Amino acid sequence: MTQEQFAKYSFLLDRTARKVKQYAQQQFKQGDFDVTVDQWLVLKNLSEHGLLSQTELANLVFKDHPTLTRIIDLLCKKGYVERIPHPQDRRSFQLHLTDSGVAKVTSLRPKILEIREKAWENLNENDFDEFKRILNTIYQNLDGQVMEE
Amino acid sequence: MTQEQFAKYSFLLDRTARKVKQYAQQQFKQGDFDVTVDQWLVLKNLSEHGLLSQTELANLVFKDHPTLTRIIDLLCKKGYVERIPHPQDRRSFQLHLTDSGVAKVTSLRPKILEIREKAWENLNENDFDEFKRILNTIYQNLDGQVMEE
DNA sequence: TACAAATAATTAGTGTGACAAATATATAAA
DNA sequence: TTTATATATTTGTCACACTAATTATTTGTA
Numbered sequence: 001m002t003q004e005q006f007a008k009y010s011f012l013l014d015r016t017a018r019k020v021k022q023y024a025q026q027q028f029k030q031g032d033f034d035v036t037v038d039q040w041l042v043l044k045n046l047s048e049h050g051l052l053s054q055t056e057l058a059n060l061v062f063k064d065h066p067t068l069t070r071i072i073d074l075l076c077k078k079g080y081v082e083r084i085p086h087p088q089d090r091r092s093f094q095l096h097l098t099d100s101g102v103a104k105v106t107s108l109r110p111k112i113l114e115i116r117e118k119a120w121e122n123l124n125e126n127d128f129d130e131f132k133r134i135l136n137t138i139y140q141n142l143d144g145q146v147m148e149e
Numbered sequence: 150m151t152q153e154q155f156a157k158y159s160f161l162l163d164r165t166a167r168k169v170k171q172y173a174q175q176q177f178k179q180g181d182f183d184v185t186v187d188q189w190l191v192l193k194n195l196s197e198h199g200l201l202s203q204t205e206l207a208n209l210v211f212k213d214h215p216t217l218t219r220i221i222d223l224l225c226k227k228g229y230v231e232r233i234p235h236p237q238d239r240r241s242f243q244l245h246l247t248d249s250g251v252a253k254v255t256s257l258r259p260k261i262l263e264i265r266e267k268a269w270e271n272l273n274e275n276d277f278d279e280f281k282r283i284l285n286t287i288y289q290n291l292d293g294q295v296m297e298e
Numbered sequence: 299t300a301c302a303a304a305t306a307a308t309t310a311g312t313g314t315g316a317c318a319a320a321t322a323t324a325t326a327a328a
Numbered sequence: 329t330t331t332a333t334a335t336a337t338t339t340g341t342c343a344c345a346c347t348a349a350t351t352a353t354t355t356g357t358a
Contacts, residue, residue: 007265017166116156
């Protein structure tokens with residue numbers, strides 16, 4: 001196989017990742033979910049991990065700080081999240097899901113799991129494991145850090 | 150496997166695609182390539198397919214028209230591409246690589262192939278084929294269209 | 299204590315992505 | 329021929345990614 005054909009992975013990866021996000025976003029819009037795909041990722045992690053600082057959350061969702069700041073801004077504006085001053089460290093906030101945010105996560109979770117399934121038609125569990133392994137290997141190769149599962 | 154674990158593919162896919170682009174972009178910057186990763190994709194396709202309209206190019210690189218318009222704007226500003234009025238159709242342009250654009254592609258191509266290889270350490274040709282198959286299947290599942298290749 | 303270095307979060311600037319709407323031109327149908 | 333429809337490209341708006349720089353605060357060290 002030539003270097004040339006080999007290098008196509010970056011194109012296919014980018015194209016598929018965009019398609020996955022675009023498909024989900026369309027479904028989100030059609031169902032009037034009132035959040036974007038990335039906002040959902042943040043809400044989901046907040047609901048699973050309780051009070052987090054923005055730095056802790058950034059490490060969970062693998063987004064950089066400026067991006068996260070803006071996503072949090074939008075979620076606060078929508079009333080799903082609150083920034084609570086950290087009691088010991090005045091530089092920091094603790095992020096808190098409001099009641100409205102908790103209700104949003106509860107109502108969206110099953111719908112989103114269903115949307116995510118569509119991508120795996122014609123693929124099996126073994127494909128999923130292989131896919132995960134290859135994605136994680138690529139990530140590690142370019143990151144130079146050890147990854148948790 | 151639970152639906153929950155299964156749905157993680159979207160996170161891993163997005164994270165890896167961003168890492169791949171980020172890694173390449175850093176190398177581009179370090180080497181003073183004077184183009185972004187997406188601008189390179191456009192230059193590369195122009196060099197391989199000669200005169201194209203923006204619509205033809207958009208279909209090749211799987212970007213939408215507004216995005217492509219802006220990338221072309223930047224490449225024109227940098228002097229690598231020209232918009233030539235289409236002789237028969239006054240709505241349309243033929244995109245043309247300038248001498249400077251051709252030189253850019255020639256000098257960058259081998260460097261970029263080398264950068265792209267880094268991702269595939271610890272992976273073999275069979276992994277590549279599996280990866281391609283799964284990515285394309287996911288794409289098709291969400292796109293509803295038939296794909297070439 | 300005082301001062302330097304590290305950390306948490308934000309702001310600013312540029313590029314890209316998706317979607318909707320607008321503009322100009324071409325083609326097909328009445 | 330007139331009108332309707334389709335096509336090529338652009339513009340506008342919002343969201344996200346990355347970089348660099350900034351502000352406020354905390355921690356480490358002399």
